[in-house]
Amino acid sequence: MTPDDTLCYLNGEYLSLSKAHIPVLDRGFIFGDGIYEVVPAYRKRPFRLEQHLDRLQRSLAEARIDNPYPREQWHAIIGWLTQSATVEDLVVYMQVTRGVAKRDFTFPANVAPTVFAMASPLNRPSPAQRERGLRTISVPDLRWLRCDIKSVSLLGAVLARQQAADRGVDEVVQHRDGRLTEGSASNVWVVKSGRVLAPPRDNLILEGIRYGFIQELCERASIPFDARIISMSEVRGADELMLSAATREVLPIVELDGRPIGDGRPGPVYRHLRRGYDEAIDAL
Ligand SMILES: Cc1ncc(COP(=O)(O)O)c(C=O)c1O
Numbered sequence: 001m002t003p004d005d006t007l008c009y010l011n012g013e014y015l016s017l018s019k020a021h022i023p024v025l026d027r028g029f030i031f032g033d034g035i036y037e038v039v040p041a042y043r044k045r046p047f048r049l050e051q052h053l054d055r056l057q058r059s060l061a062e063a064r065i066d067n068p069y070p071r072e073q074w075h076a077i078i079g080w081l082t083q084s085a086t087v088e089d090l091v092v093y094m095q096v097t098r099g100v101a102k103r104d105f106t107f108p109a110n111v112a113p114t115v116f117a118m119a120s121p122l123n124r125p126s127p128a129q130r131e132r133g134l135r136t137i138s139v140p141d142l143r144w145l146r147c148d149i150k151s152v153s154l155l156g157a158v159l160a161r162q163q164a165a166d167r168g169v170d171e172v173v174q175h176r177d178g179r180l181t182e183g184s185a186s187n188v189w190v191v192k193s194g195r196v197l198a199p200p201r202d203n204l205i206l207e208g209i210r211y212g213f214i215q216e217l218c219e220r221a222s223i224p225f226d227a228r229i230i231s232m233s234e235v236r237g238a239d240e241l242m243l244s245a246a247t248r249e250v251l252p253i254v255e256l257d258g259r260p261i262g263d264g265r266p267g268p269v270y271r272h273l274r275r276g277y278d279e280a281i282d283a284l
Helices: 027-031 048-063 071-082 127-132 155-166 211-219 230-237 267-284
Strands: 009-010 013-016 034-042 089-098 114-121 136-141 171-176 187-192 195-198 226-227 240-245 249-256
Touching: 009 071, 027 089, 034 048, 034 071, 048 071, 048 089, 048 211, 071 089, 071 114, 127 249, 136 155, 155 171, 171 230, 171 249, 187 211, 187 230, 195 211, 211 226, 211 240, 211 249, 211 267, 240 267, 249 267
Parallel strands: 136 171, 136 249, 195 226
Antiparallel strands: 009 013, 009 114, 034 089, 089 114, 187 195, 187 240, 240 249
């Protein structure tokens, strides 16, 4: 699927990605004033779509942008994009900005939001990637204090991820005031003495849709789960470390700052959660 044959949705129309244009005064372009969502779809079936649409609604409300569409219309757009795609496993991207207006920080009056959505091929983590695990570095979290909003203002995440790329590793593990926050575009999980730990759902992290899902998988398997502040020394001393995100699903982190986590190999809790994830995809 290239830009020429990818169909996308823009403000009520379906068209090829290469023909989709927005005015330069769009507030998403000028201010990063918008919200987005990323929904994985397997065999063209969206995974945990209602939770993603709930989070879209929550982010829009926090940004004080009216949700432009009722839920059925979002369903229709996502259904259309996935059904018309030429591959089976997809990632659906949706973005809503505050719209096009003269450049002024205050909200414009009577301006319609800009709505864009597209479906691209989802490259699922390969069996080799799952076995190899991820290498990471720790970096200070330099983002703003509303990381719970899925905002398109992603400069902090871009700069963080580039540090990982510059060092030839897969992802960063961010920390603020000595506590674990999250990856550049993923939630980070600690396993210690058979317990799964996650940073609390507060303003310092984005609560991933996989956050609730992994909690459910733990509950089903009677694996103790705690959402609490986690120090970086606990991260370094973890038995296992994992990350989760729509496109990466759940993956083991086997190295942090050049040192192995646990024995440096994917661990038993990861394997258990991984199996639960795969079963949920198969059952879609
Ligand atoms: C900062 C951040 N945290 C966490 C996540 C994981 O969220 P989800 O599981 O909904 O993909 C993402 C997703 O890309 C993210 O950008």
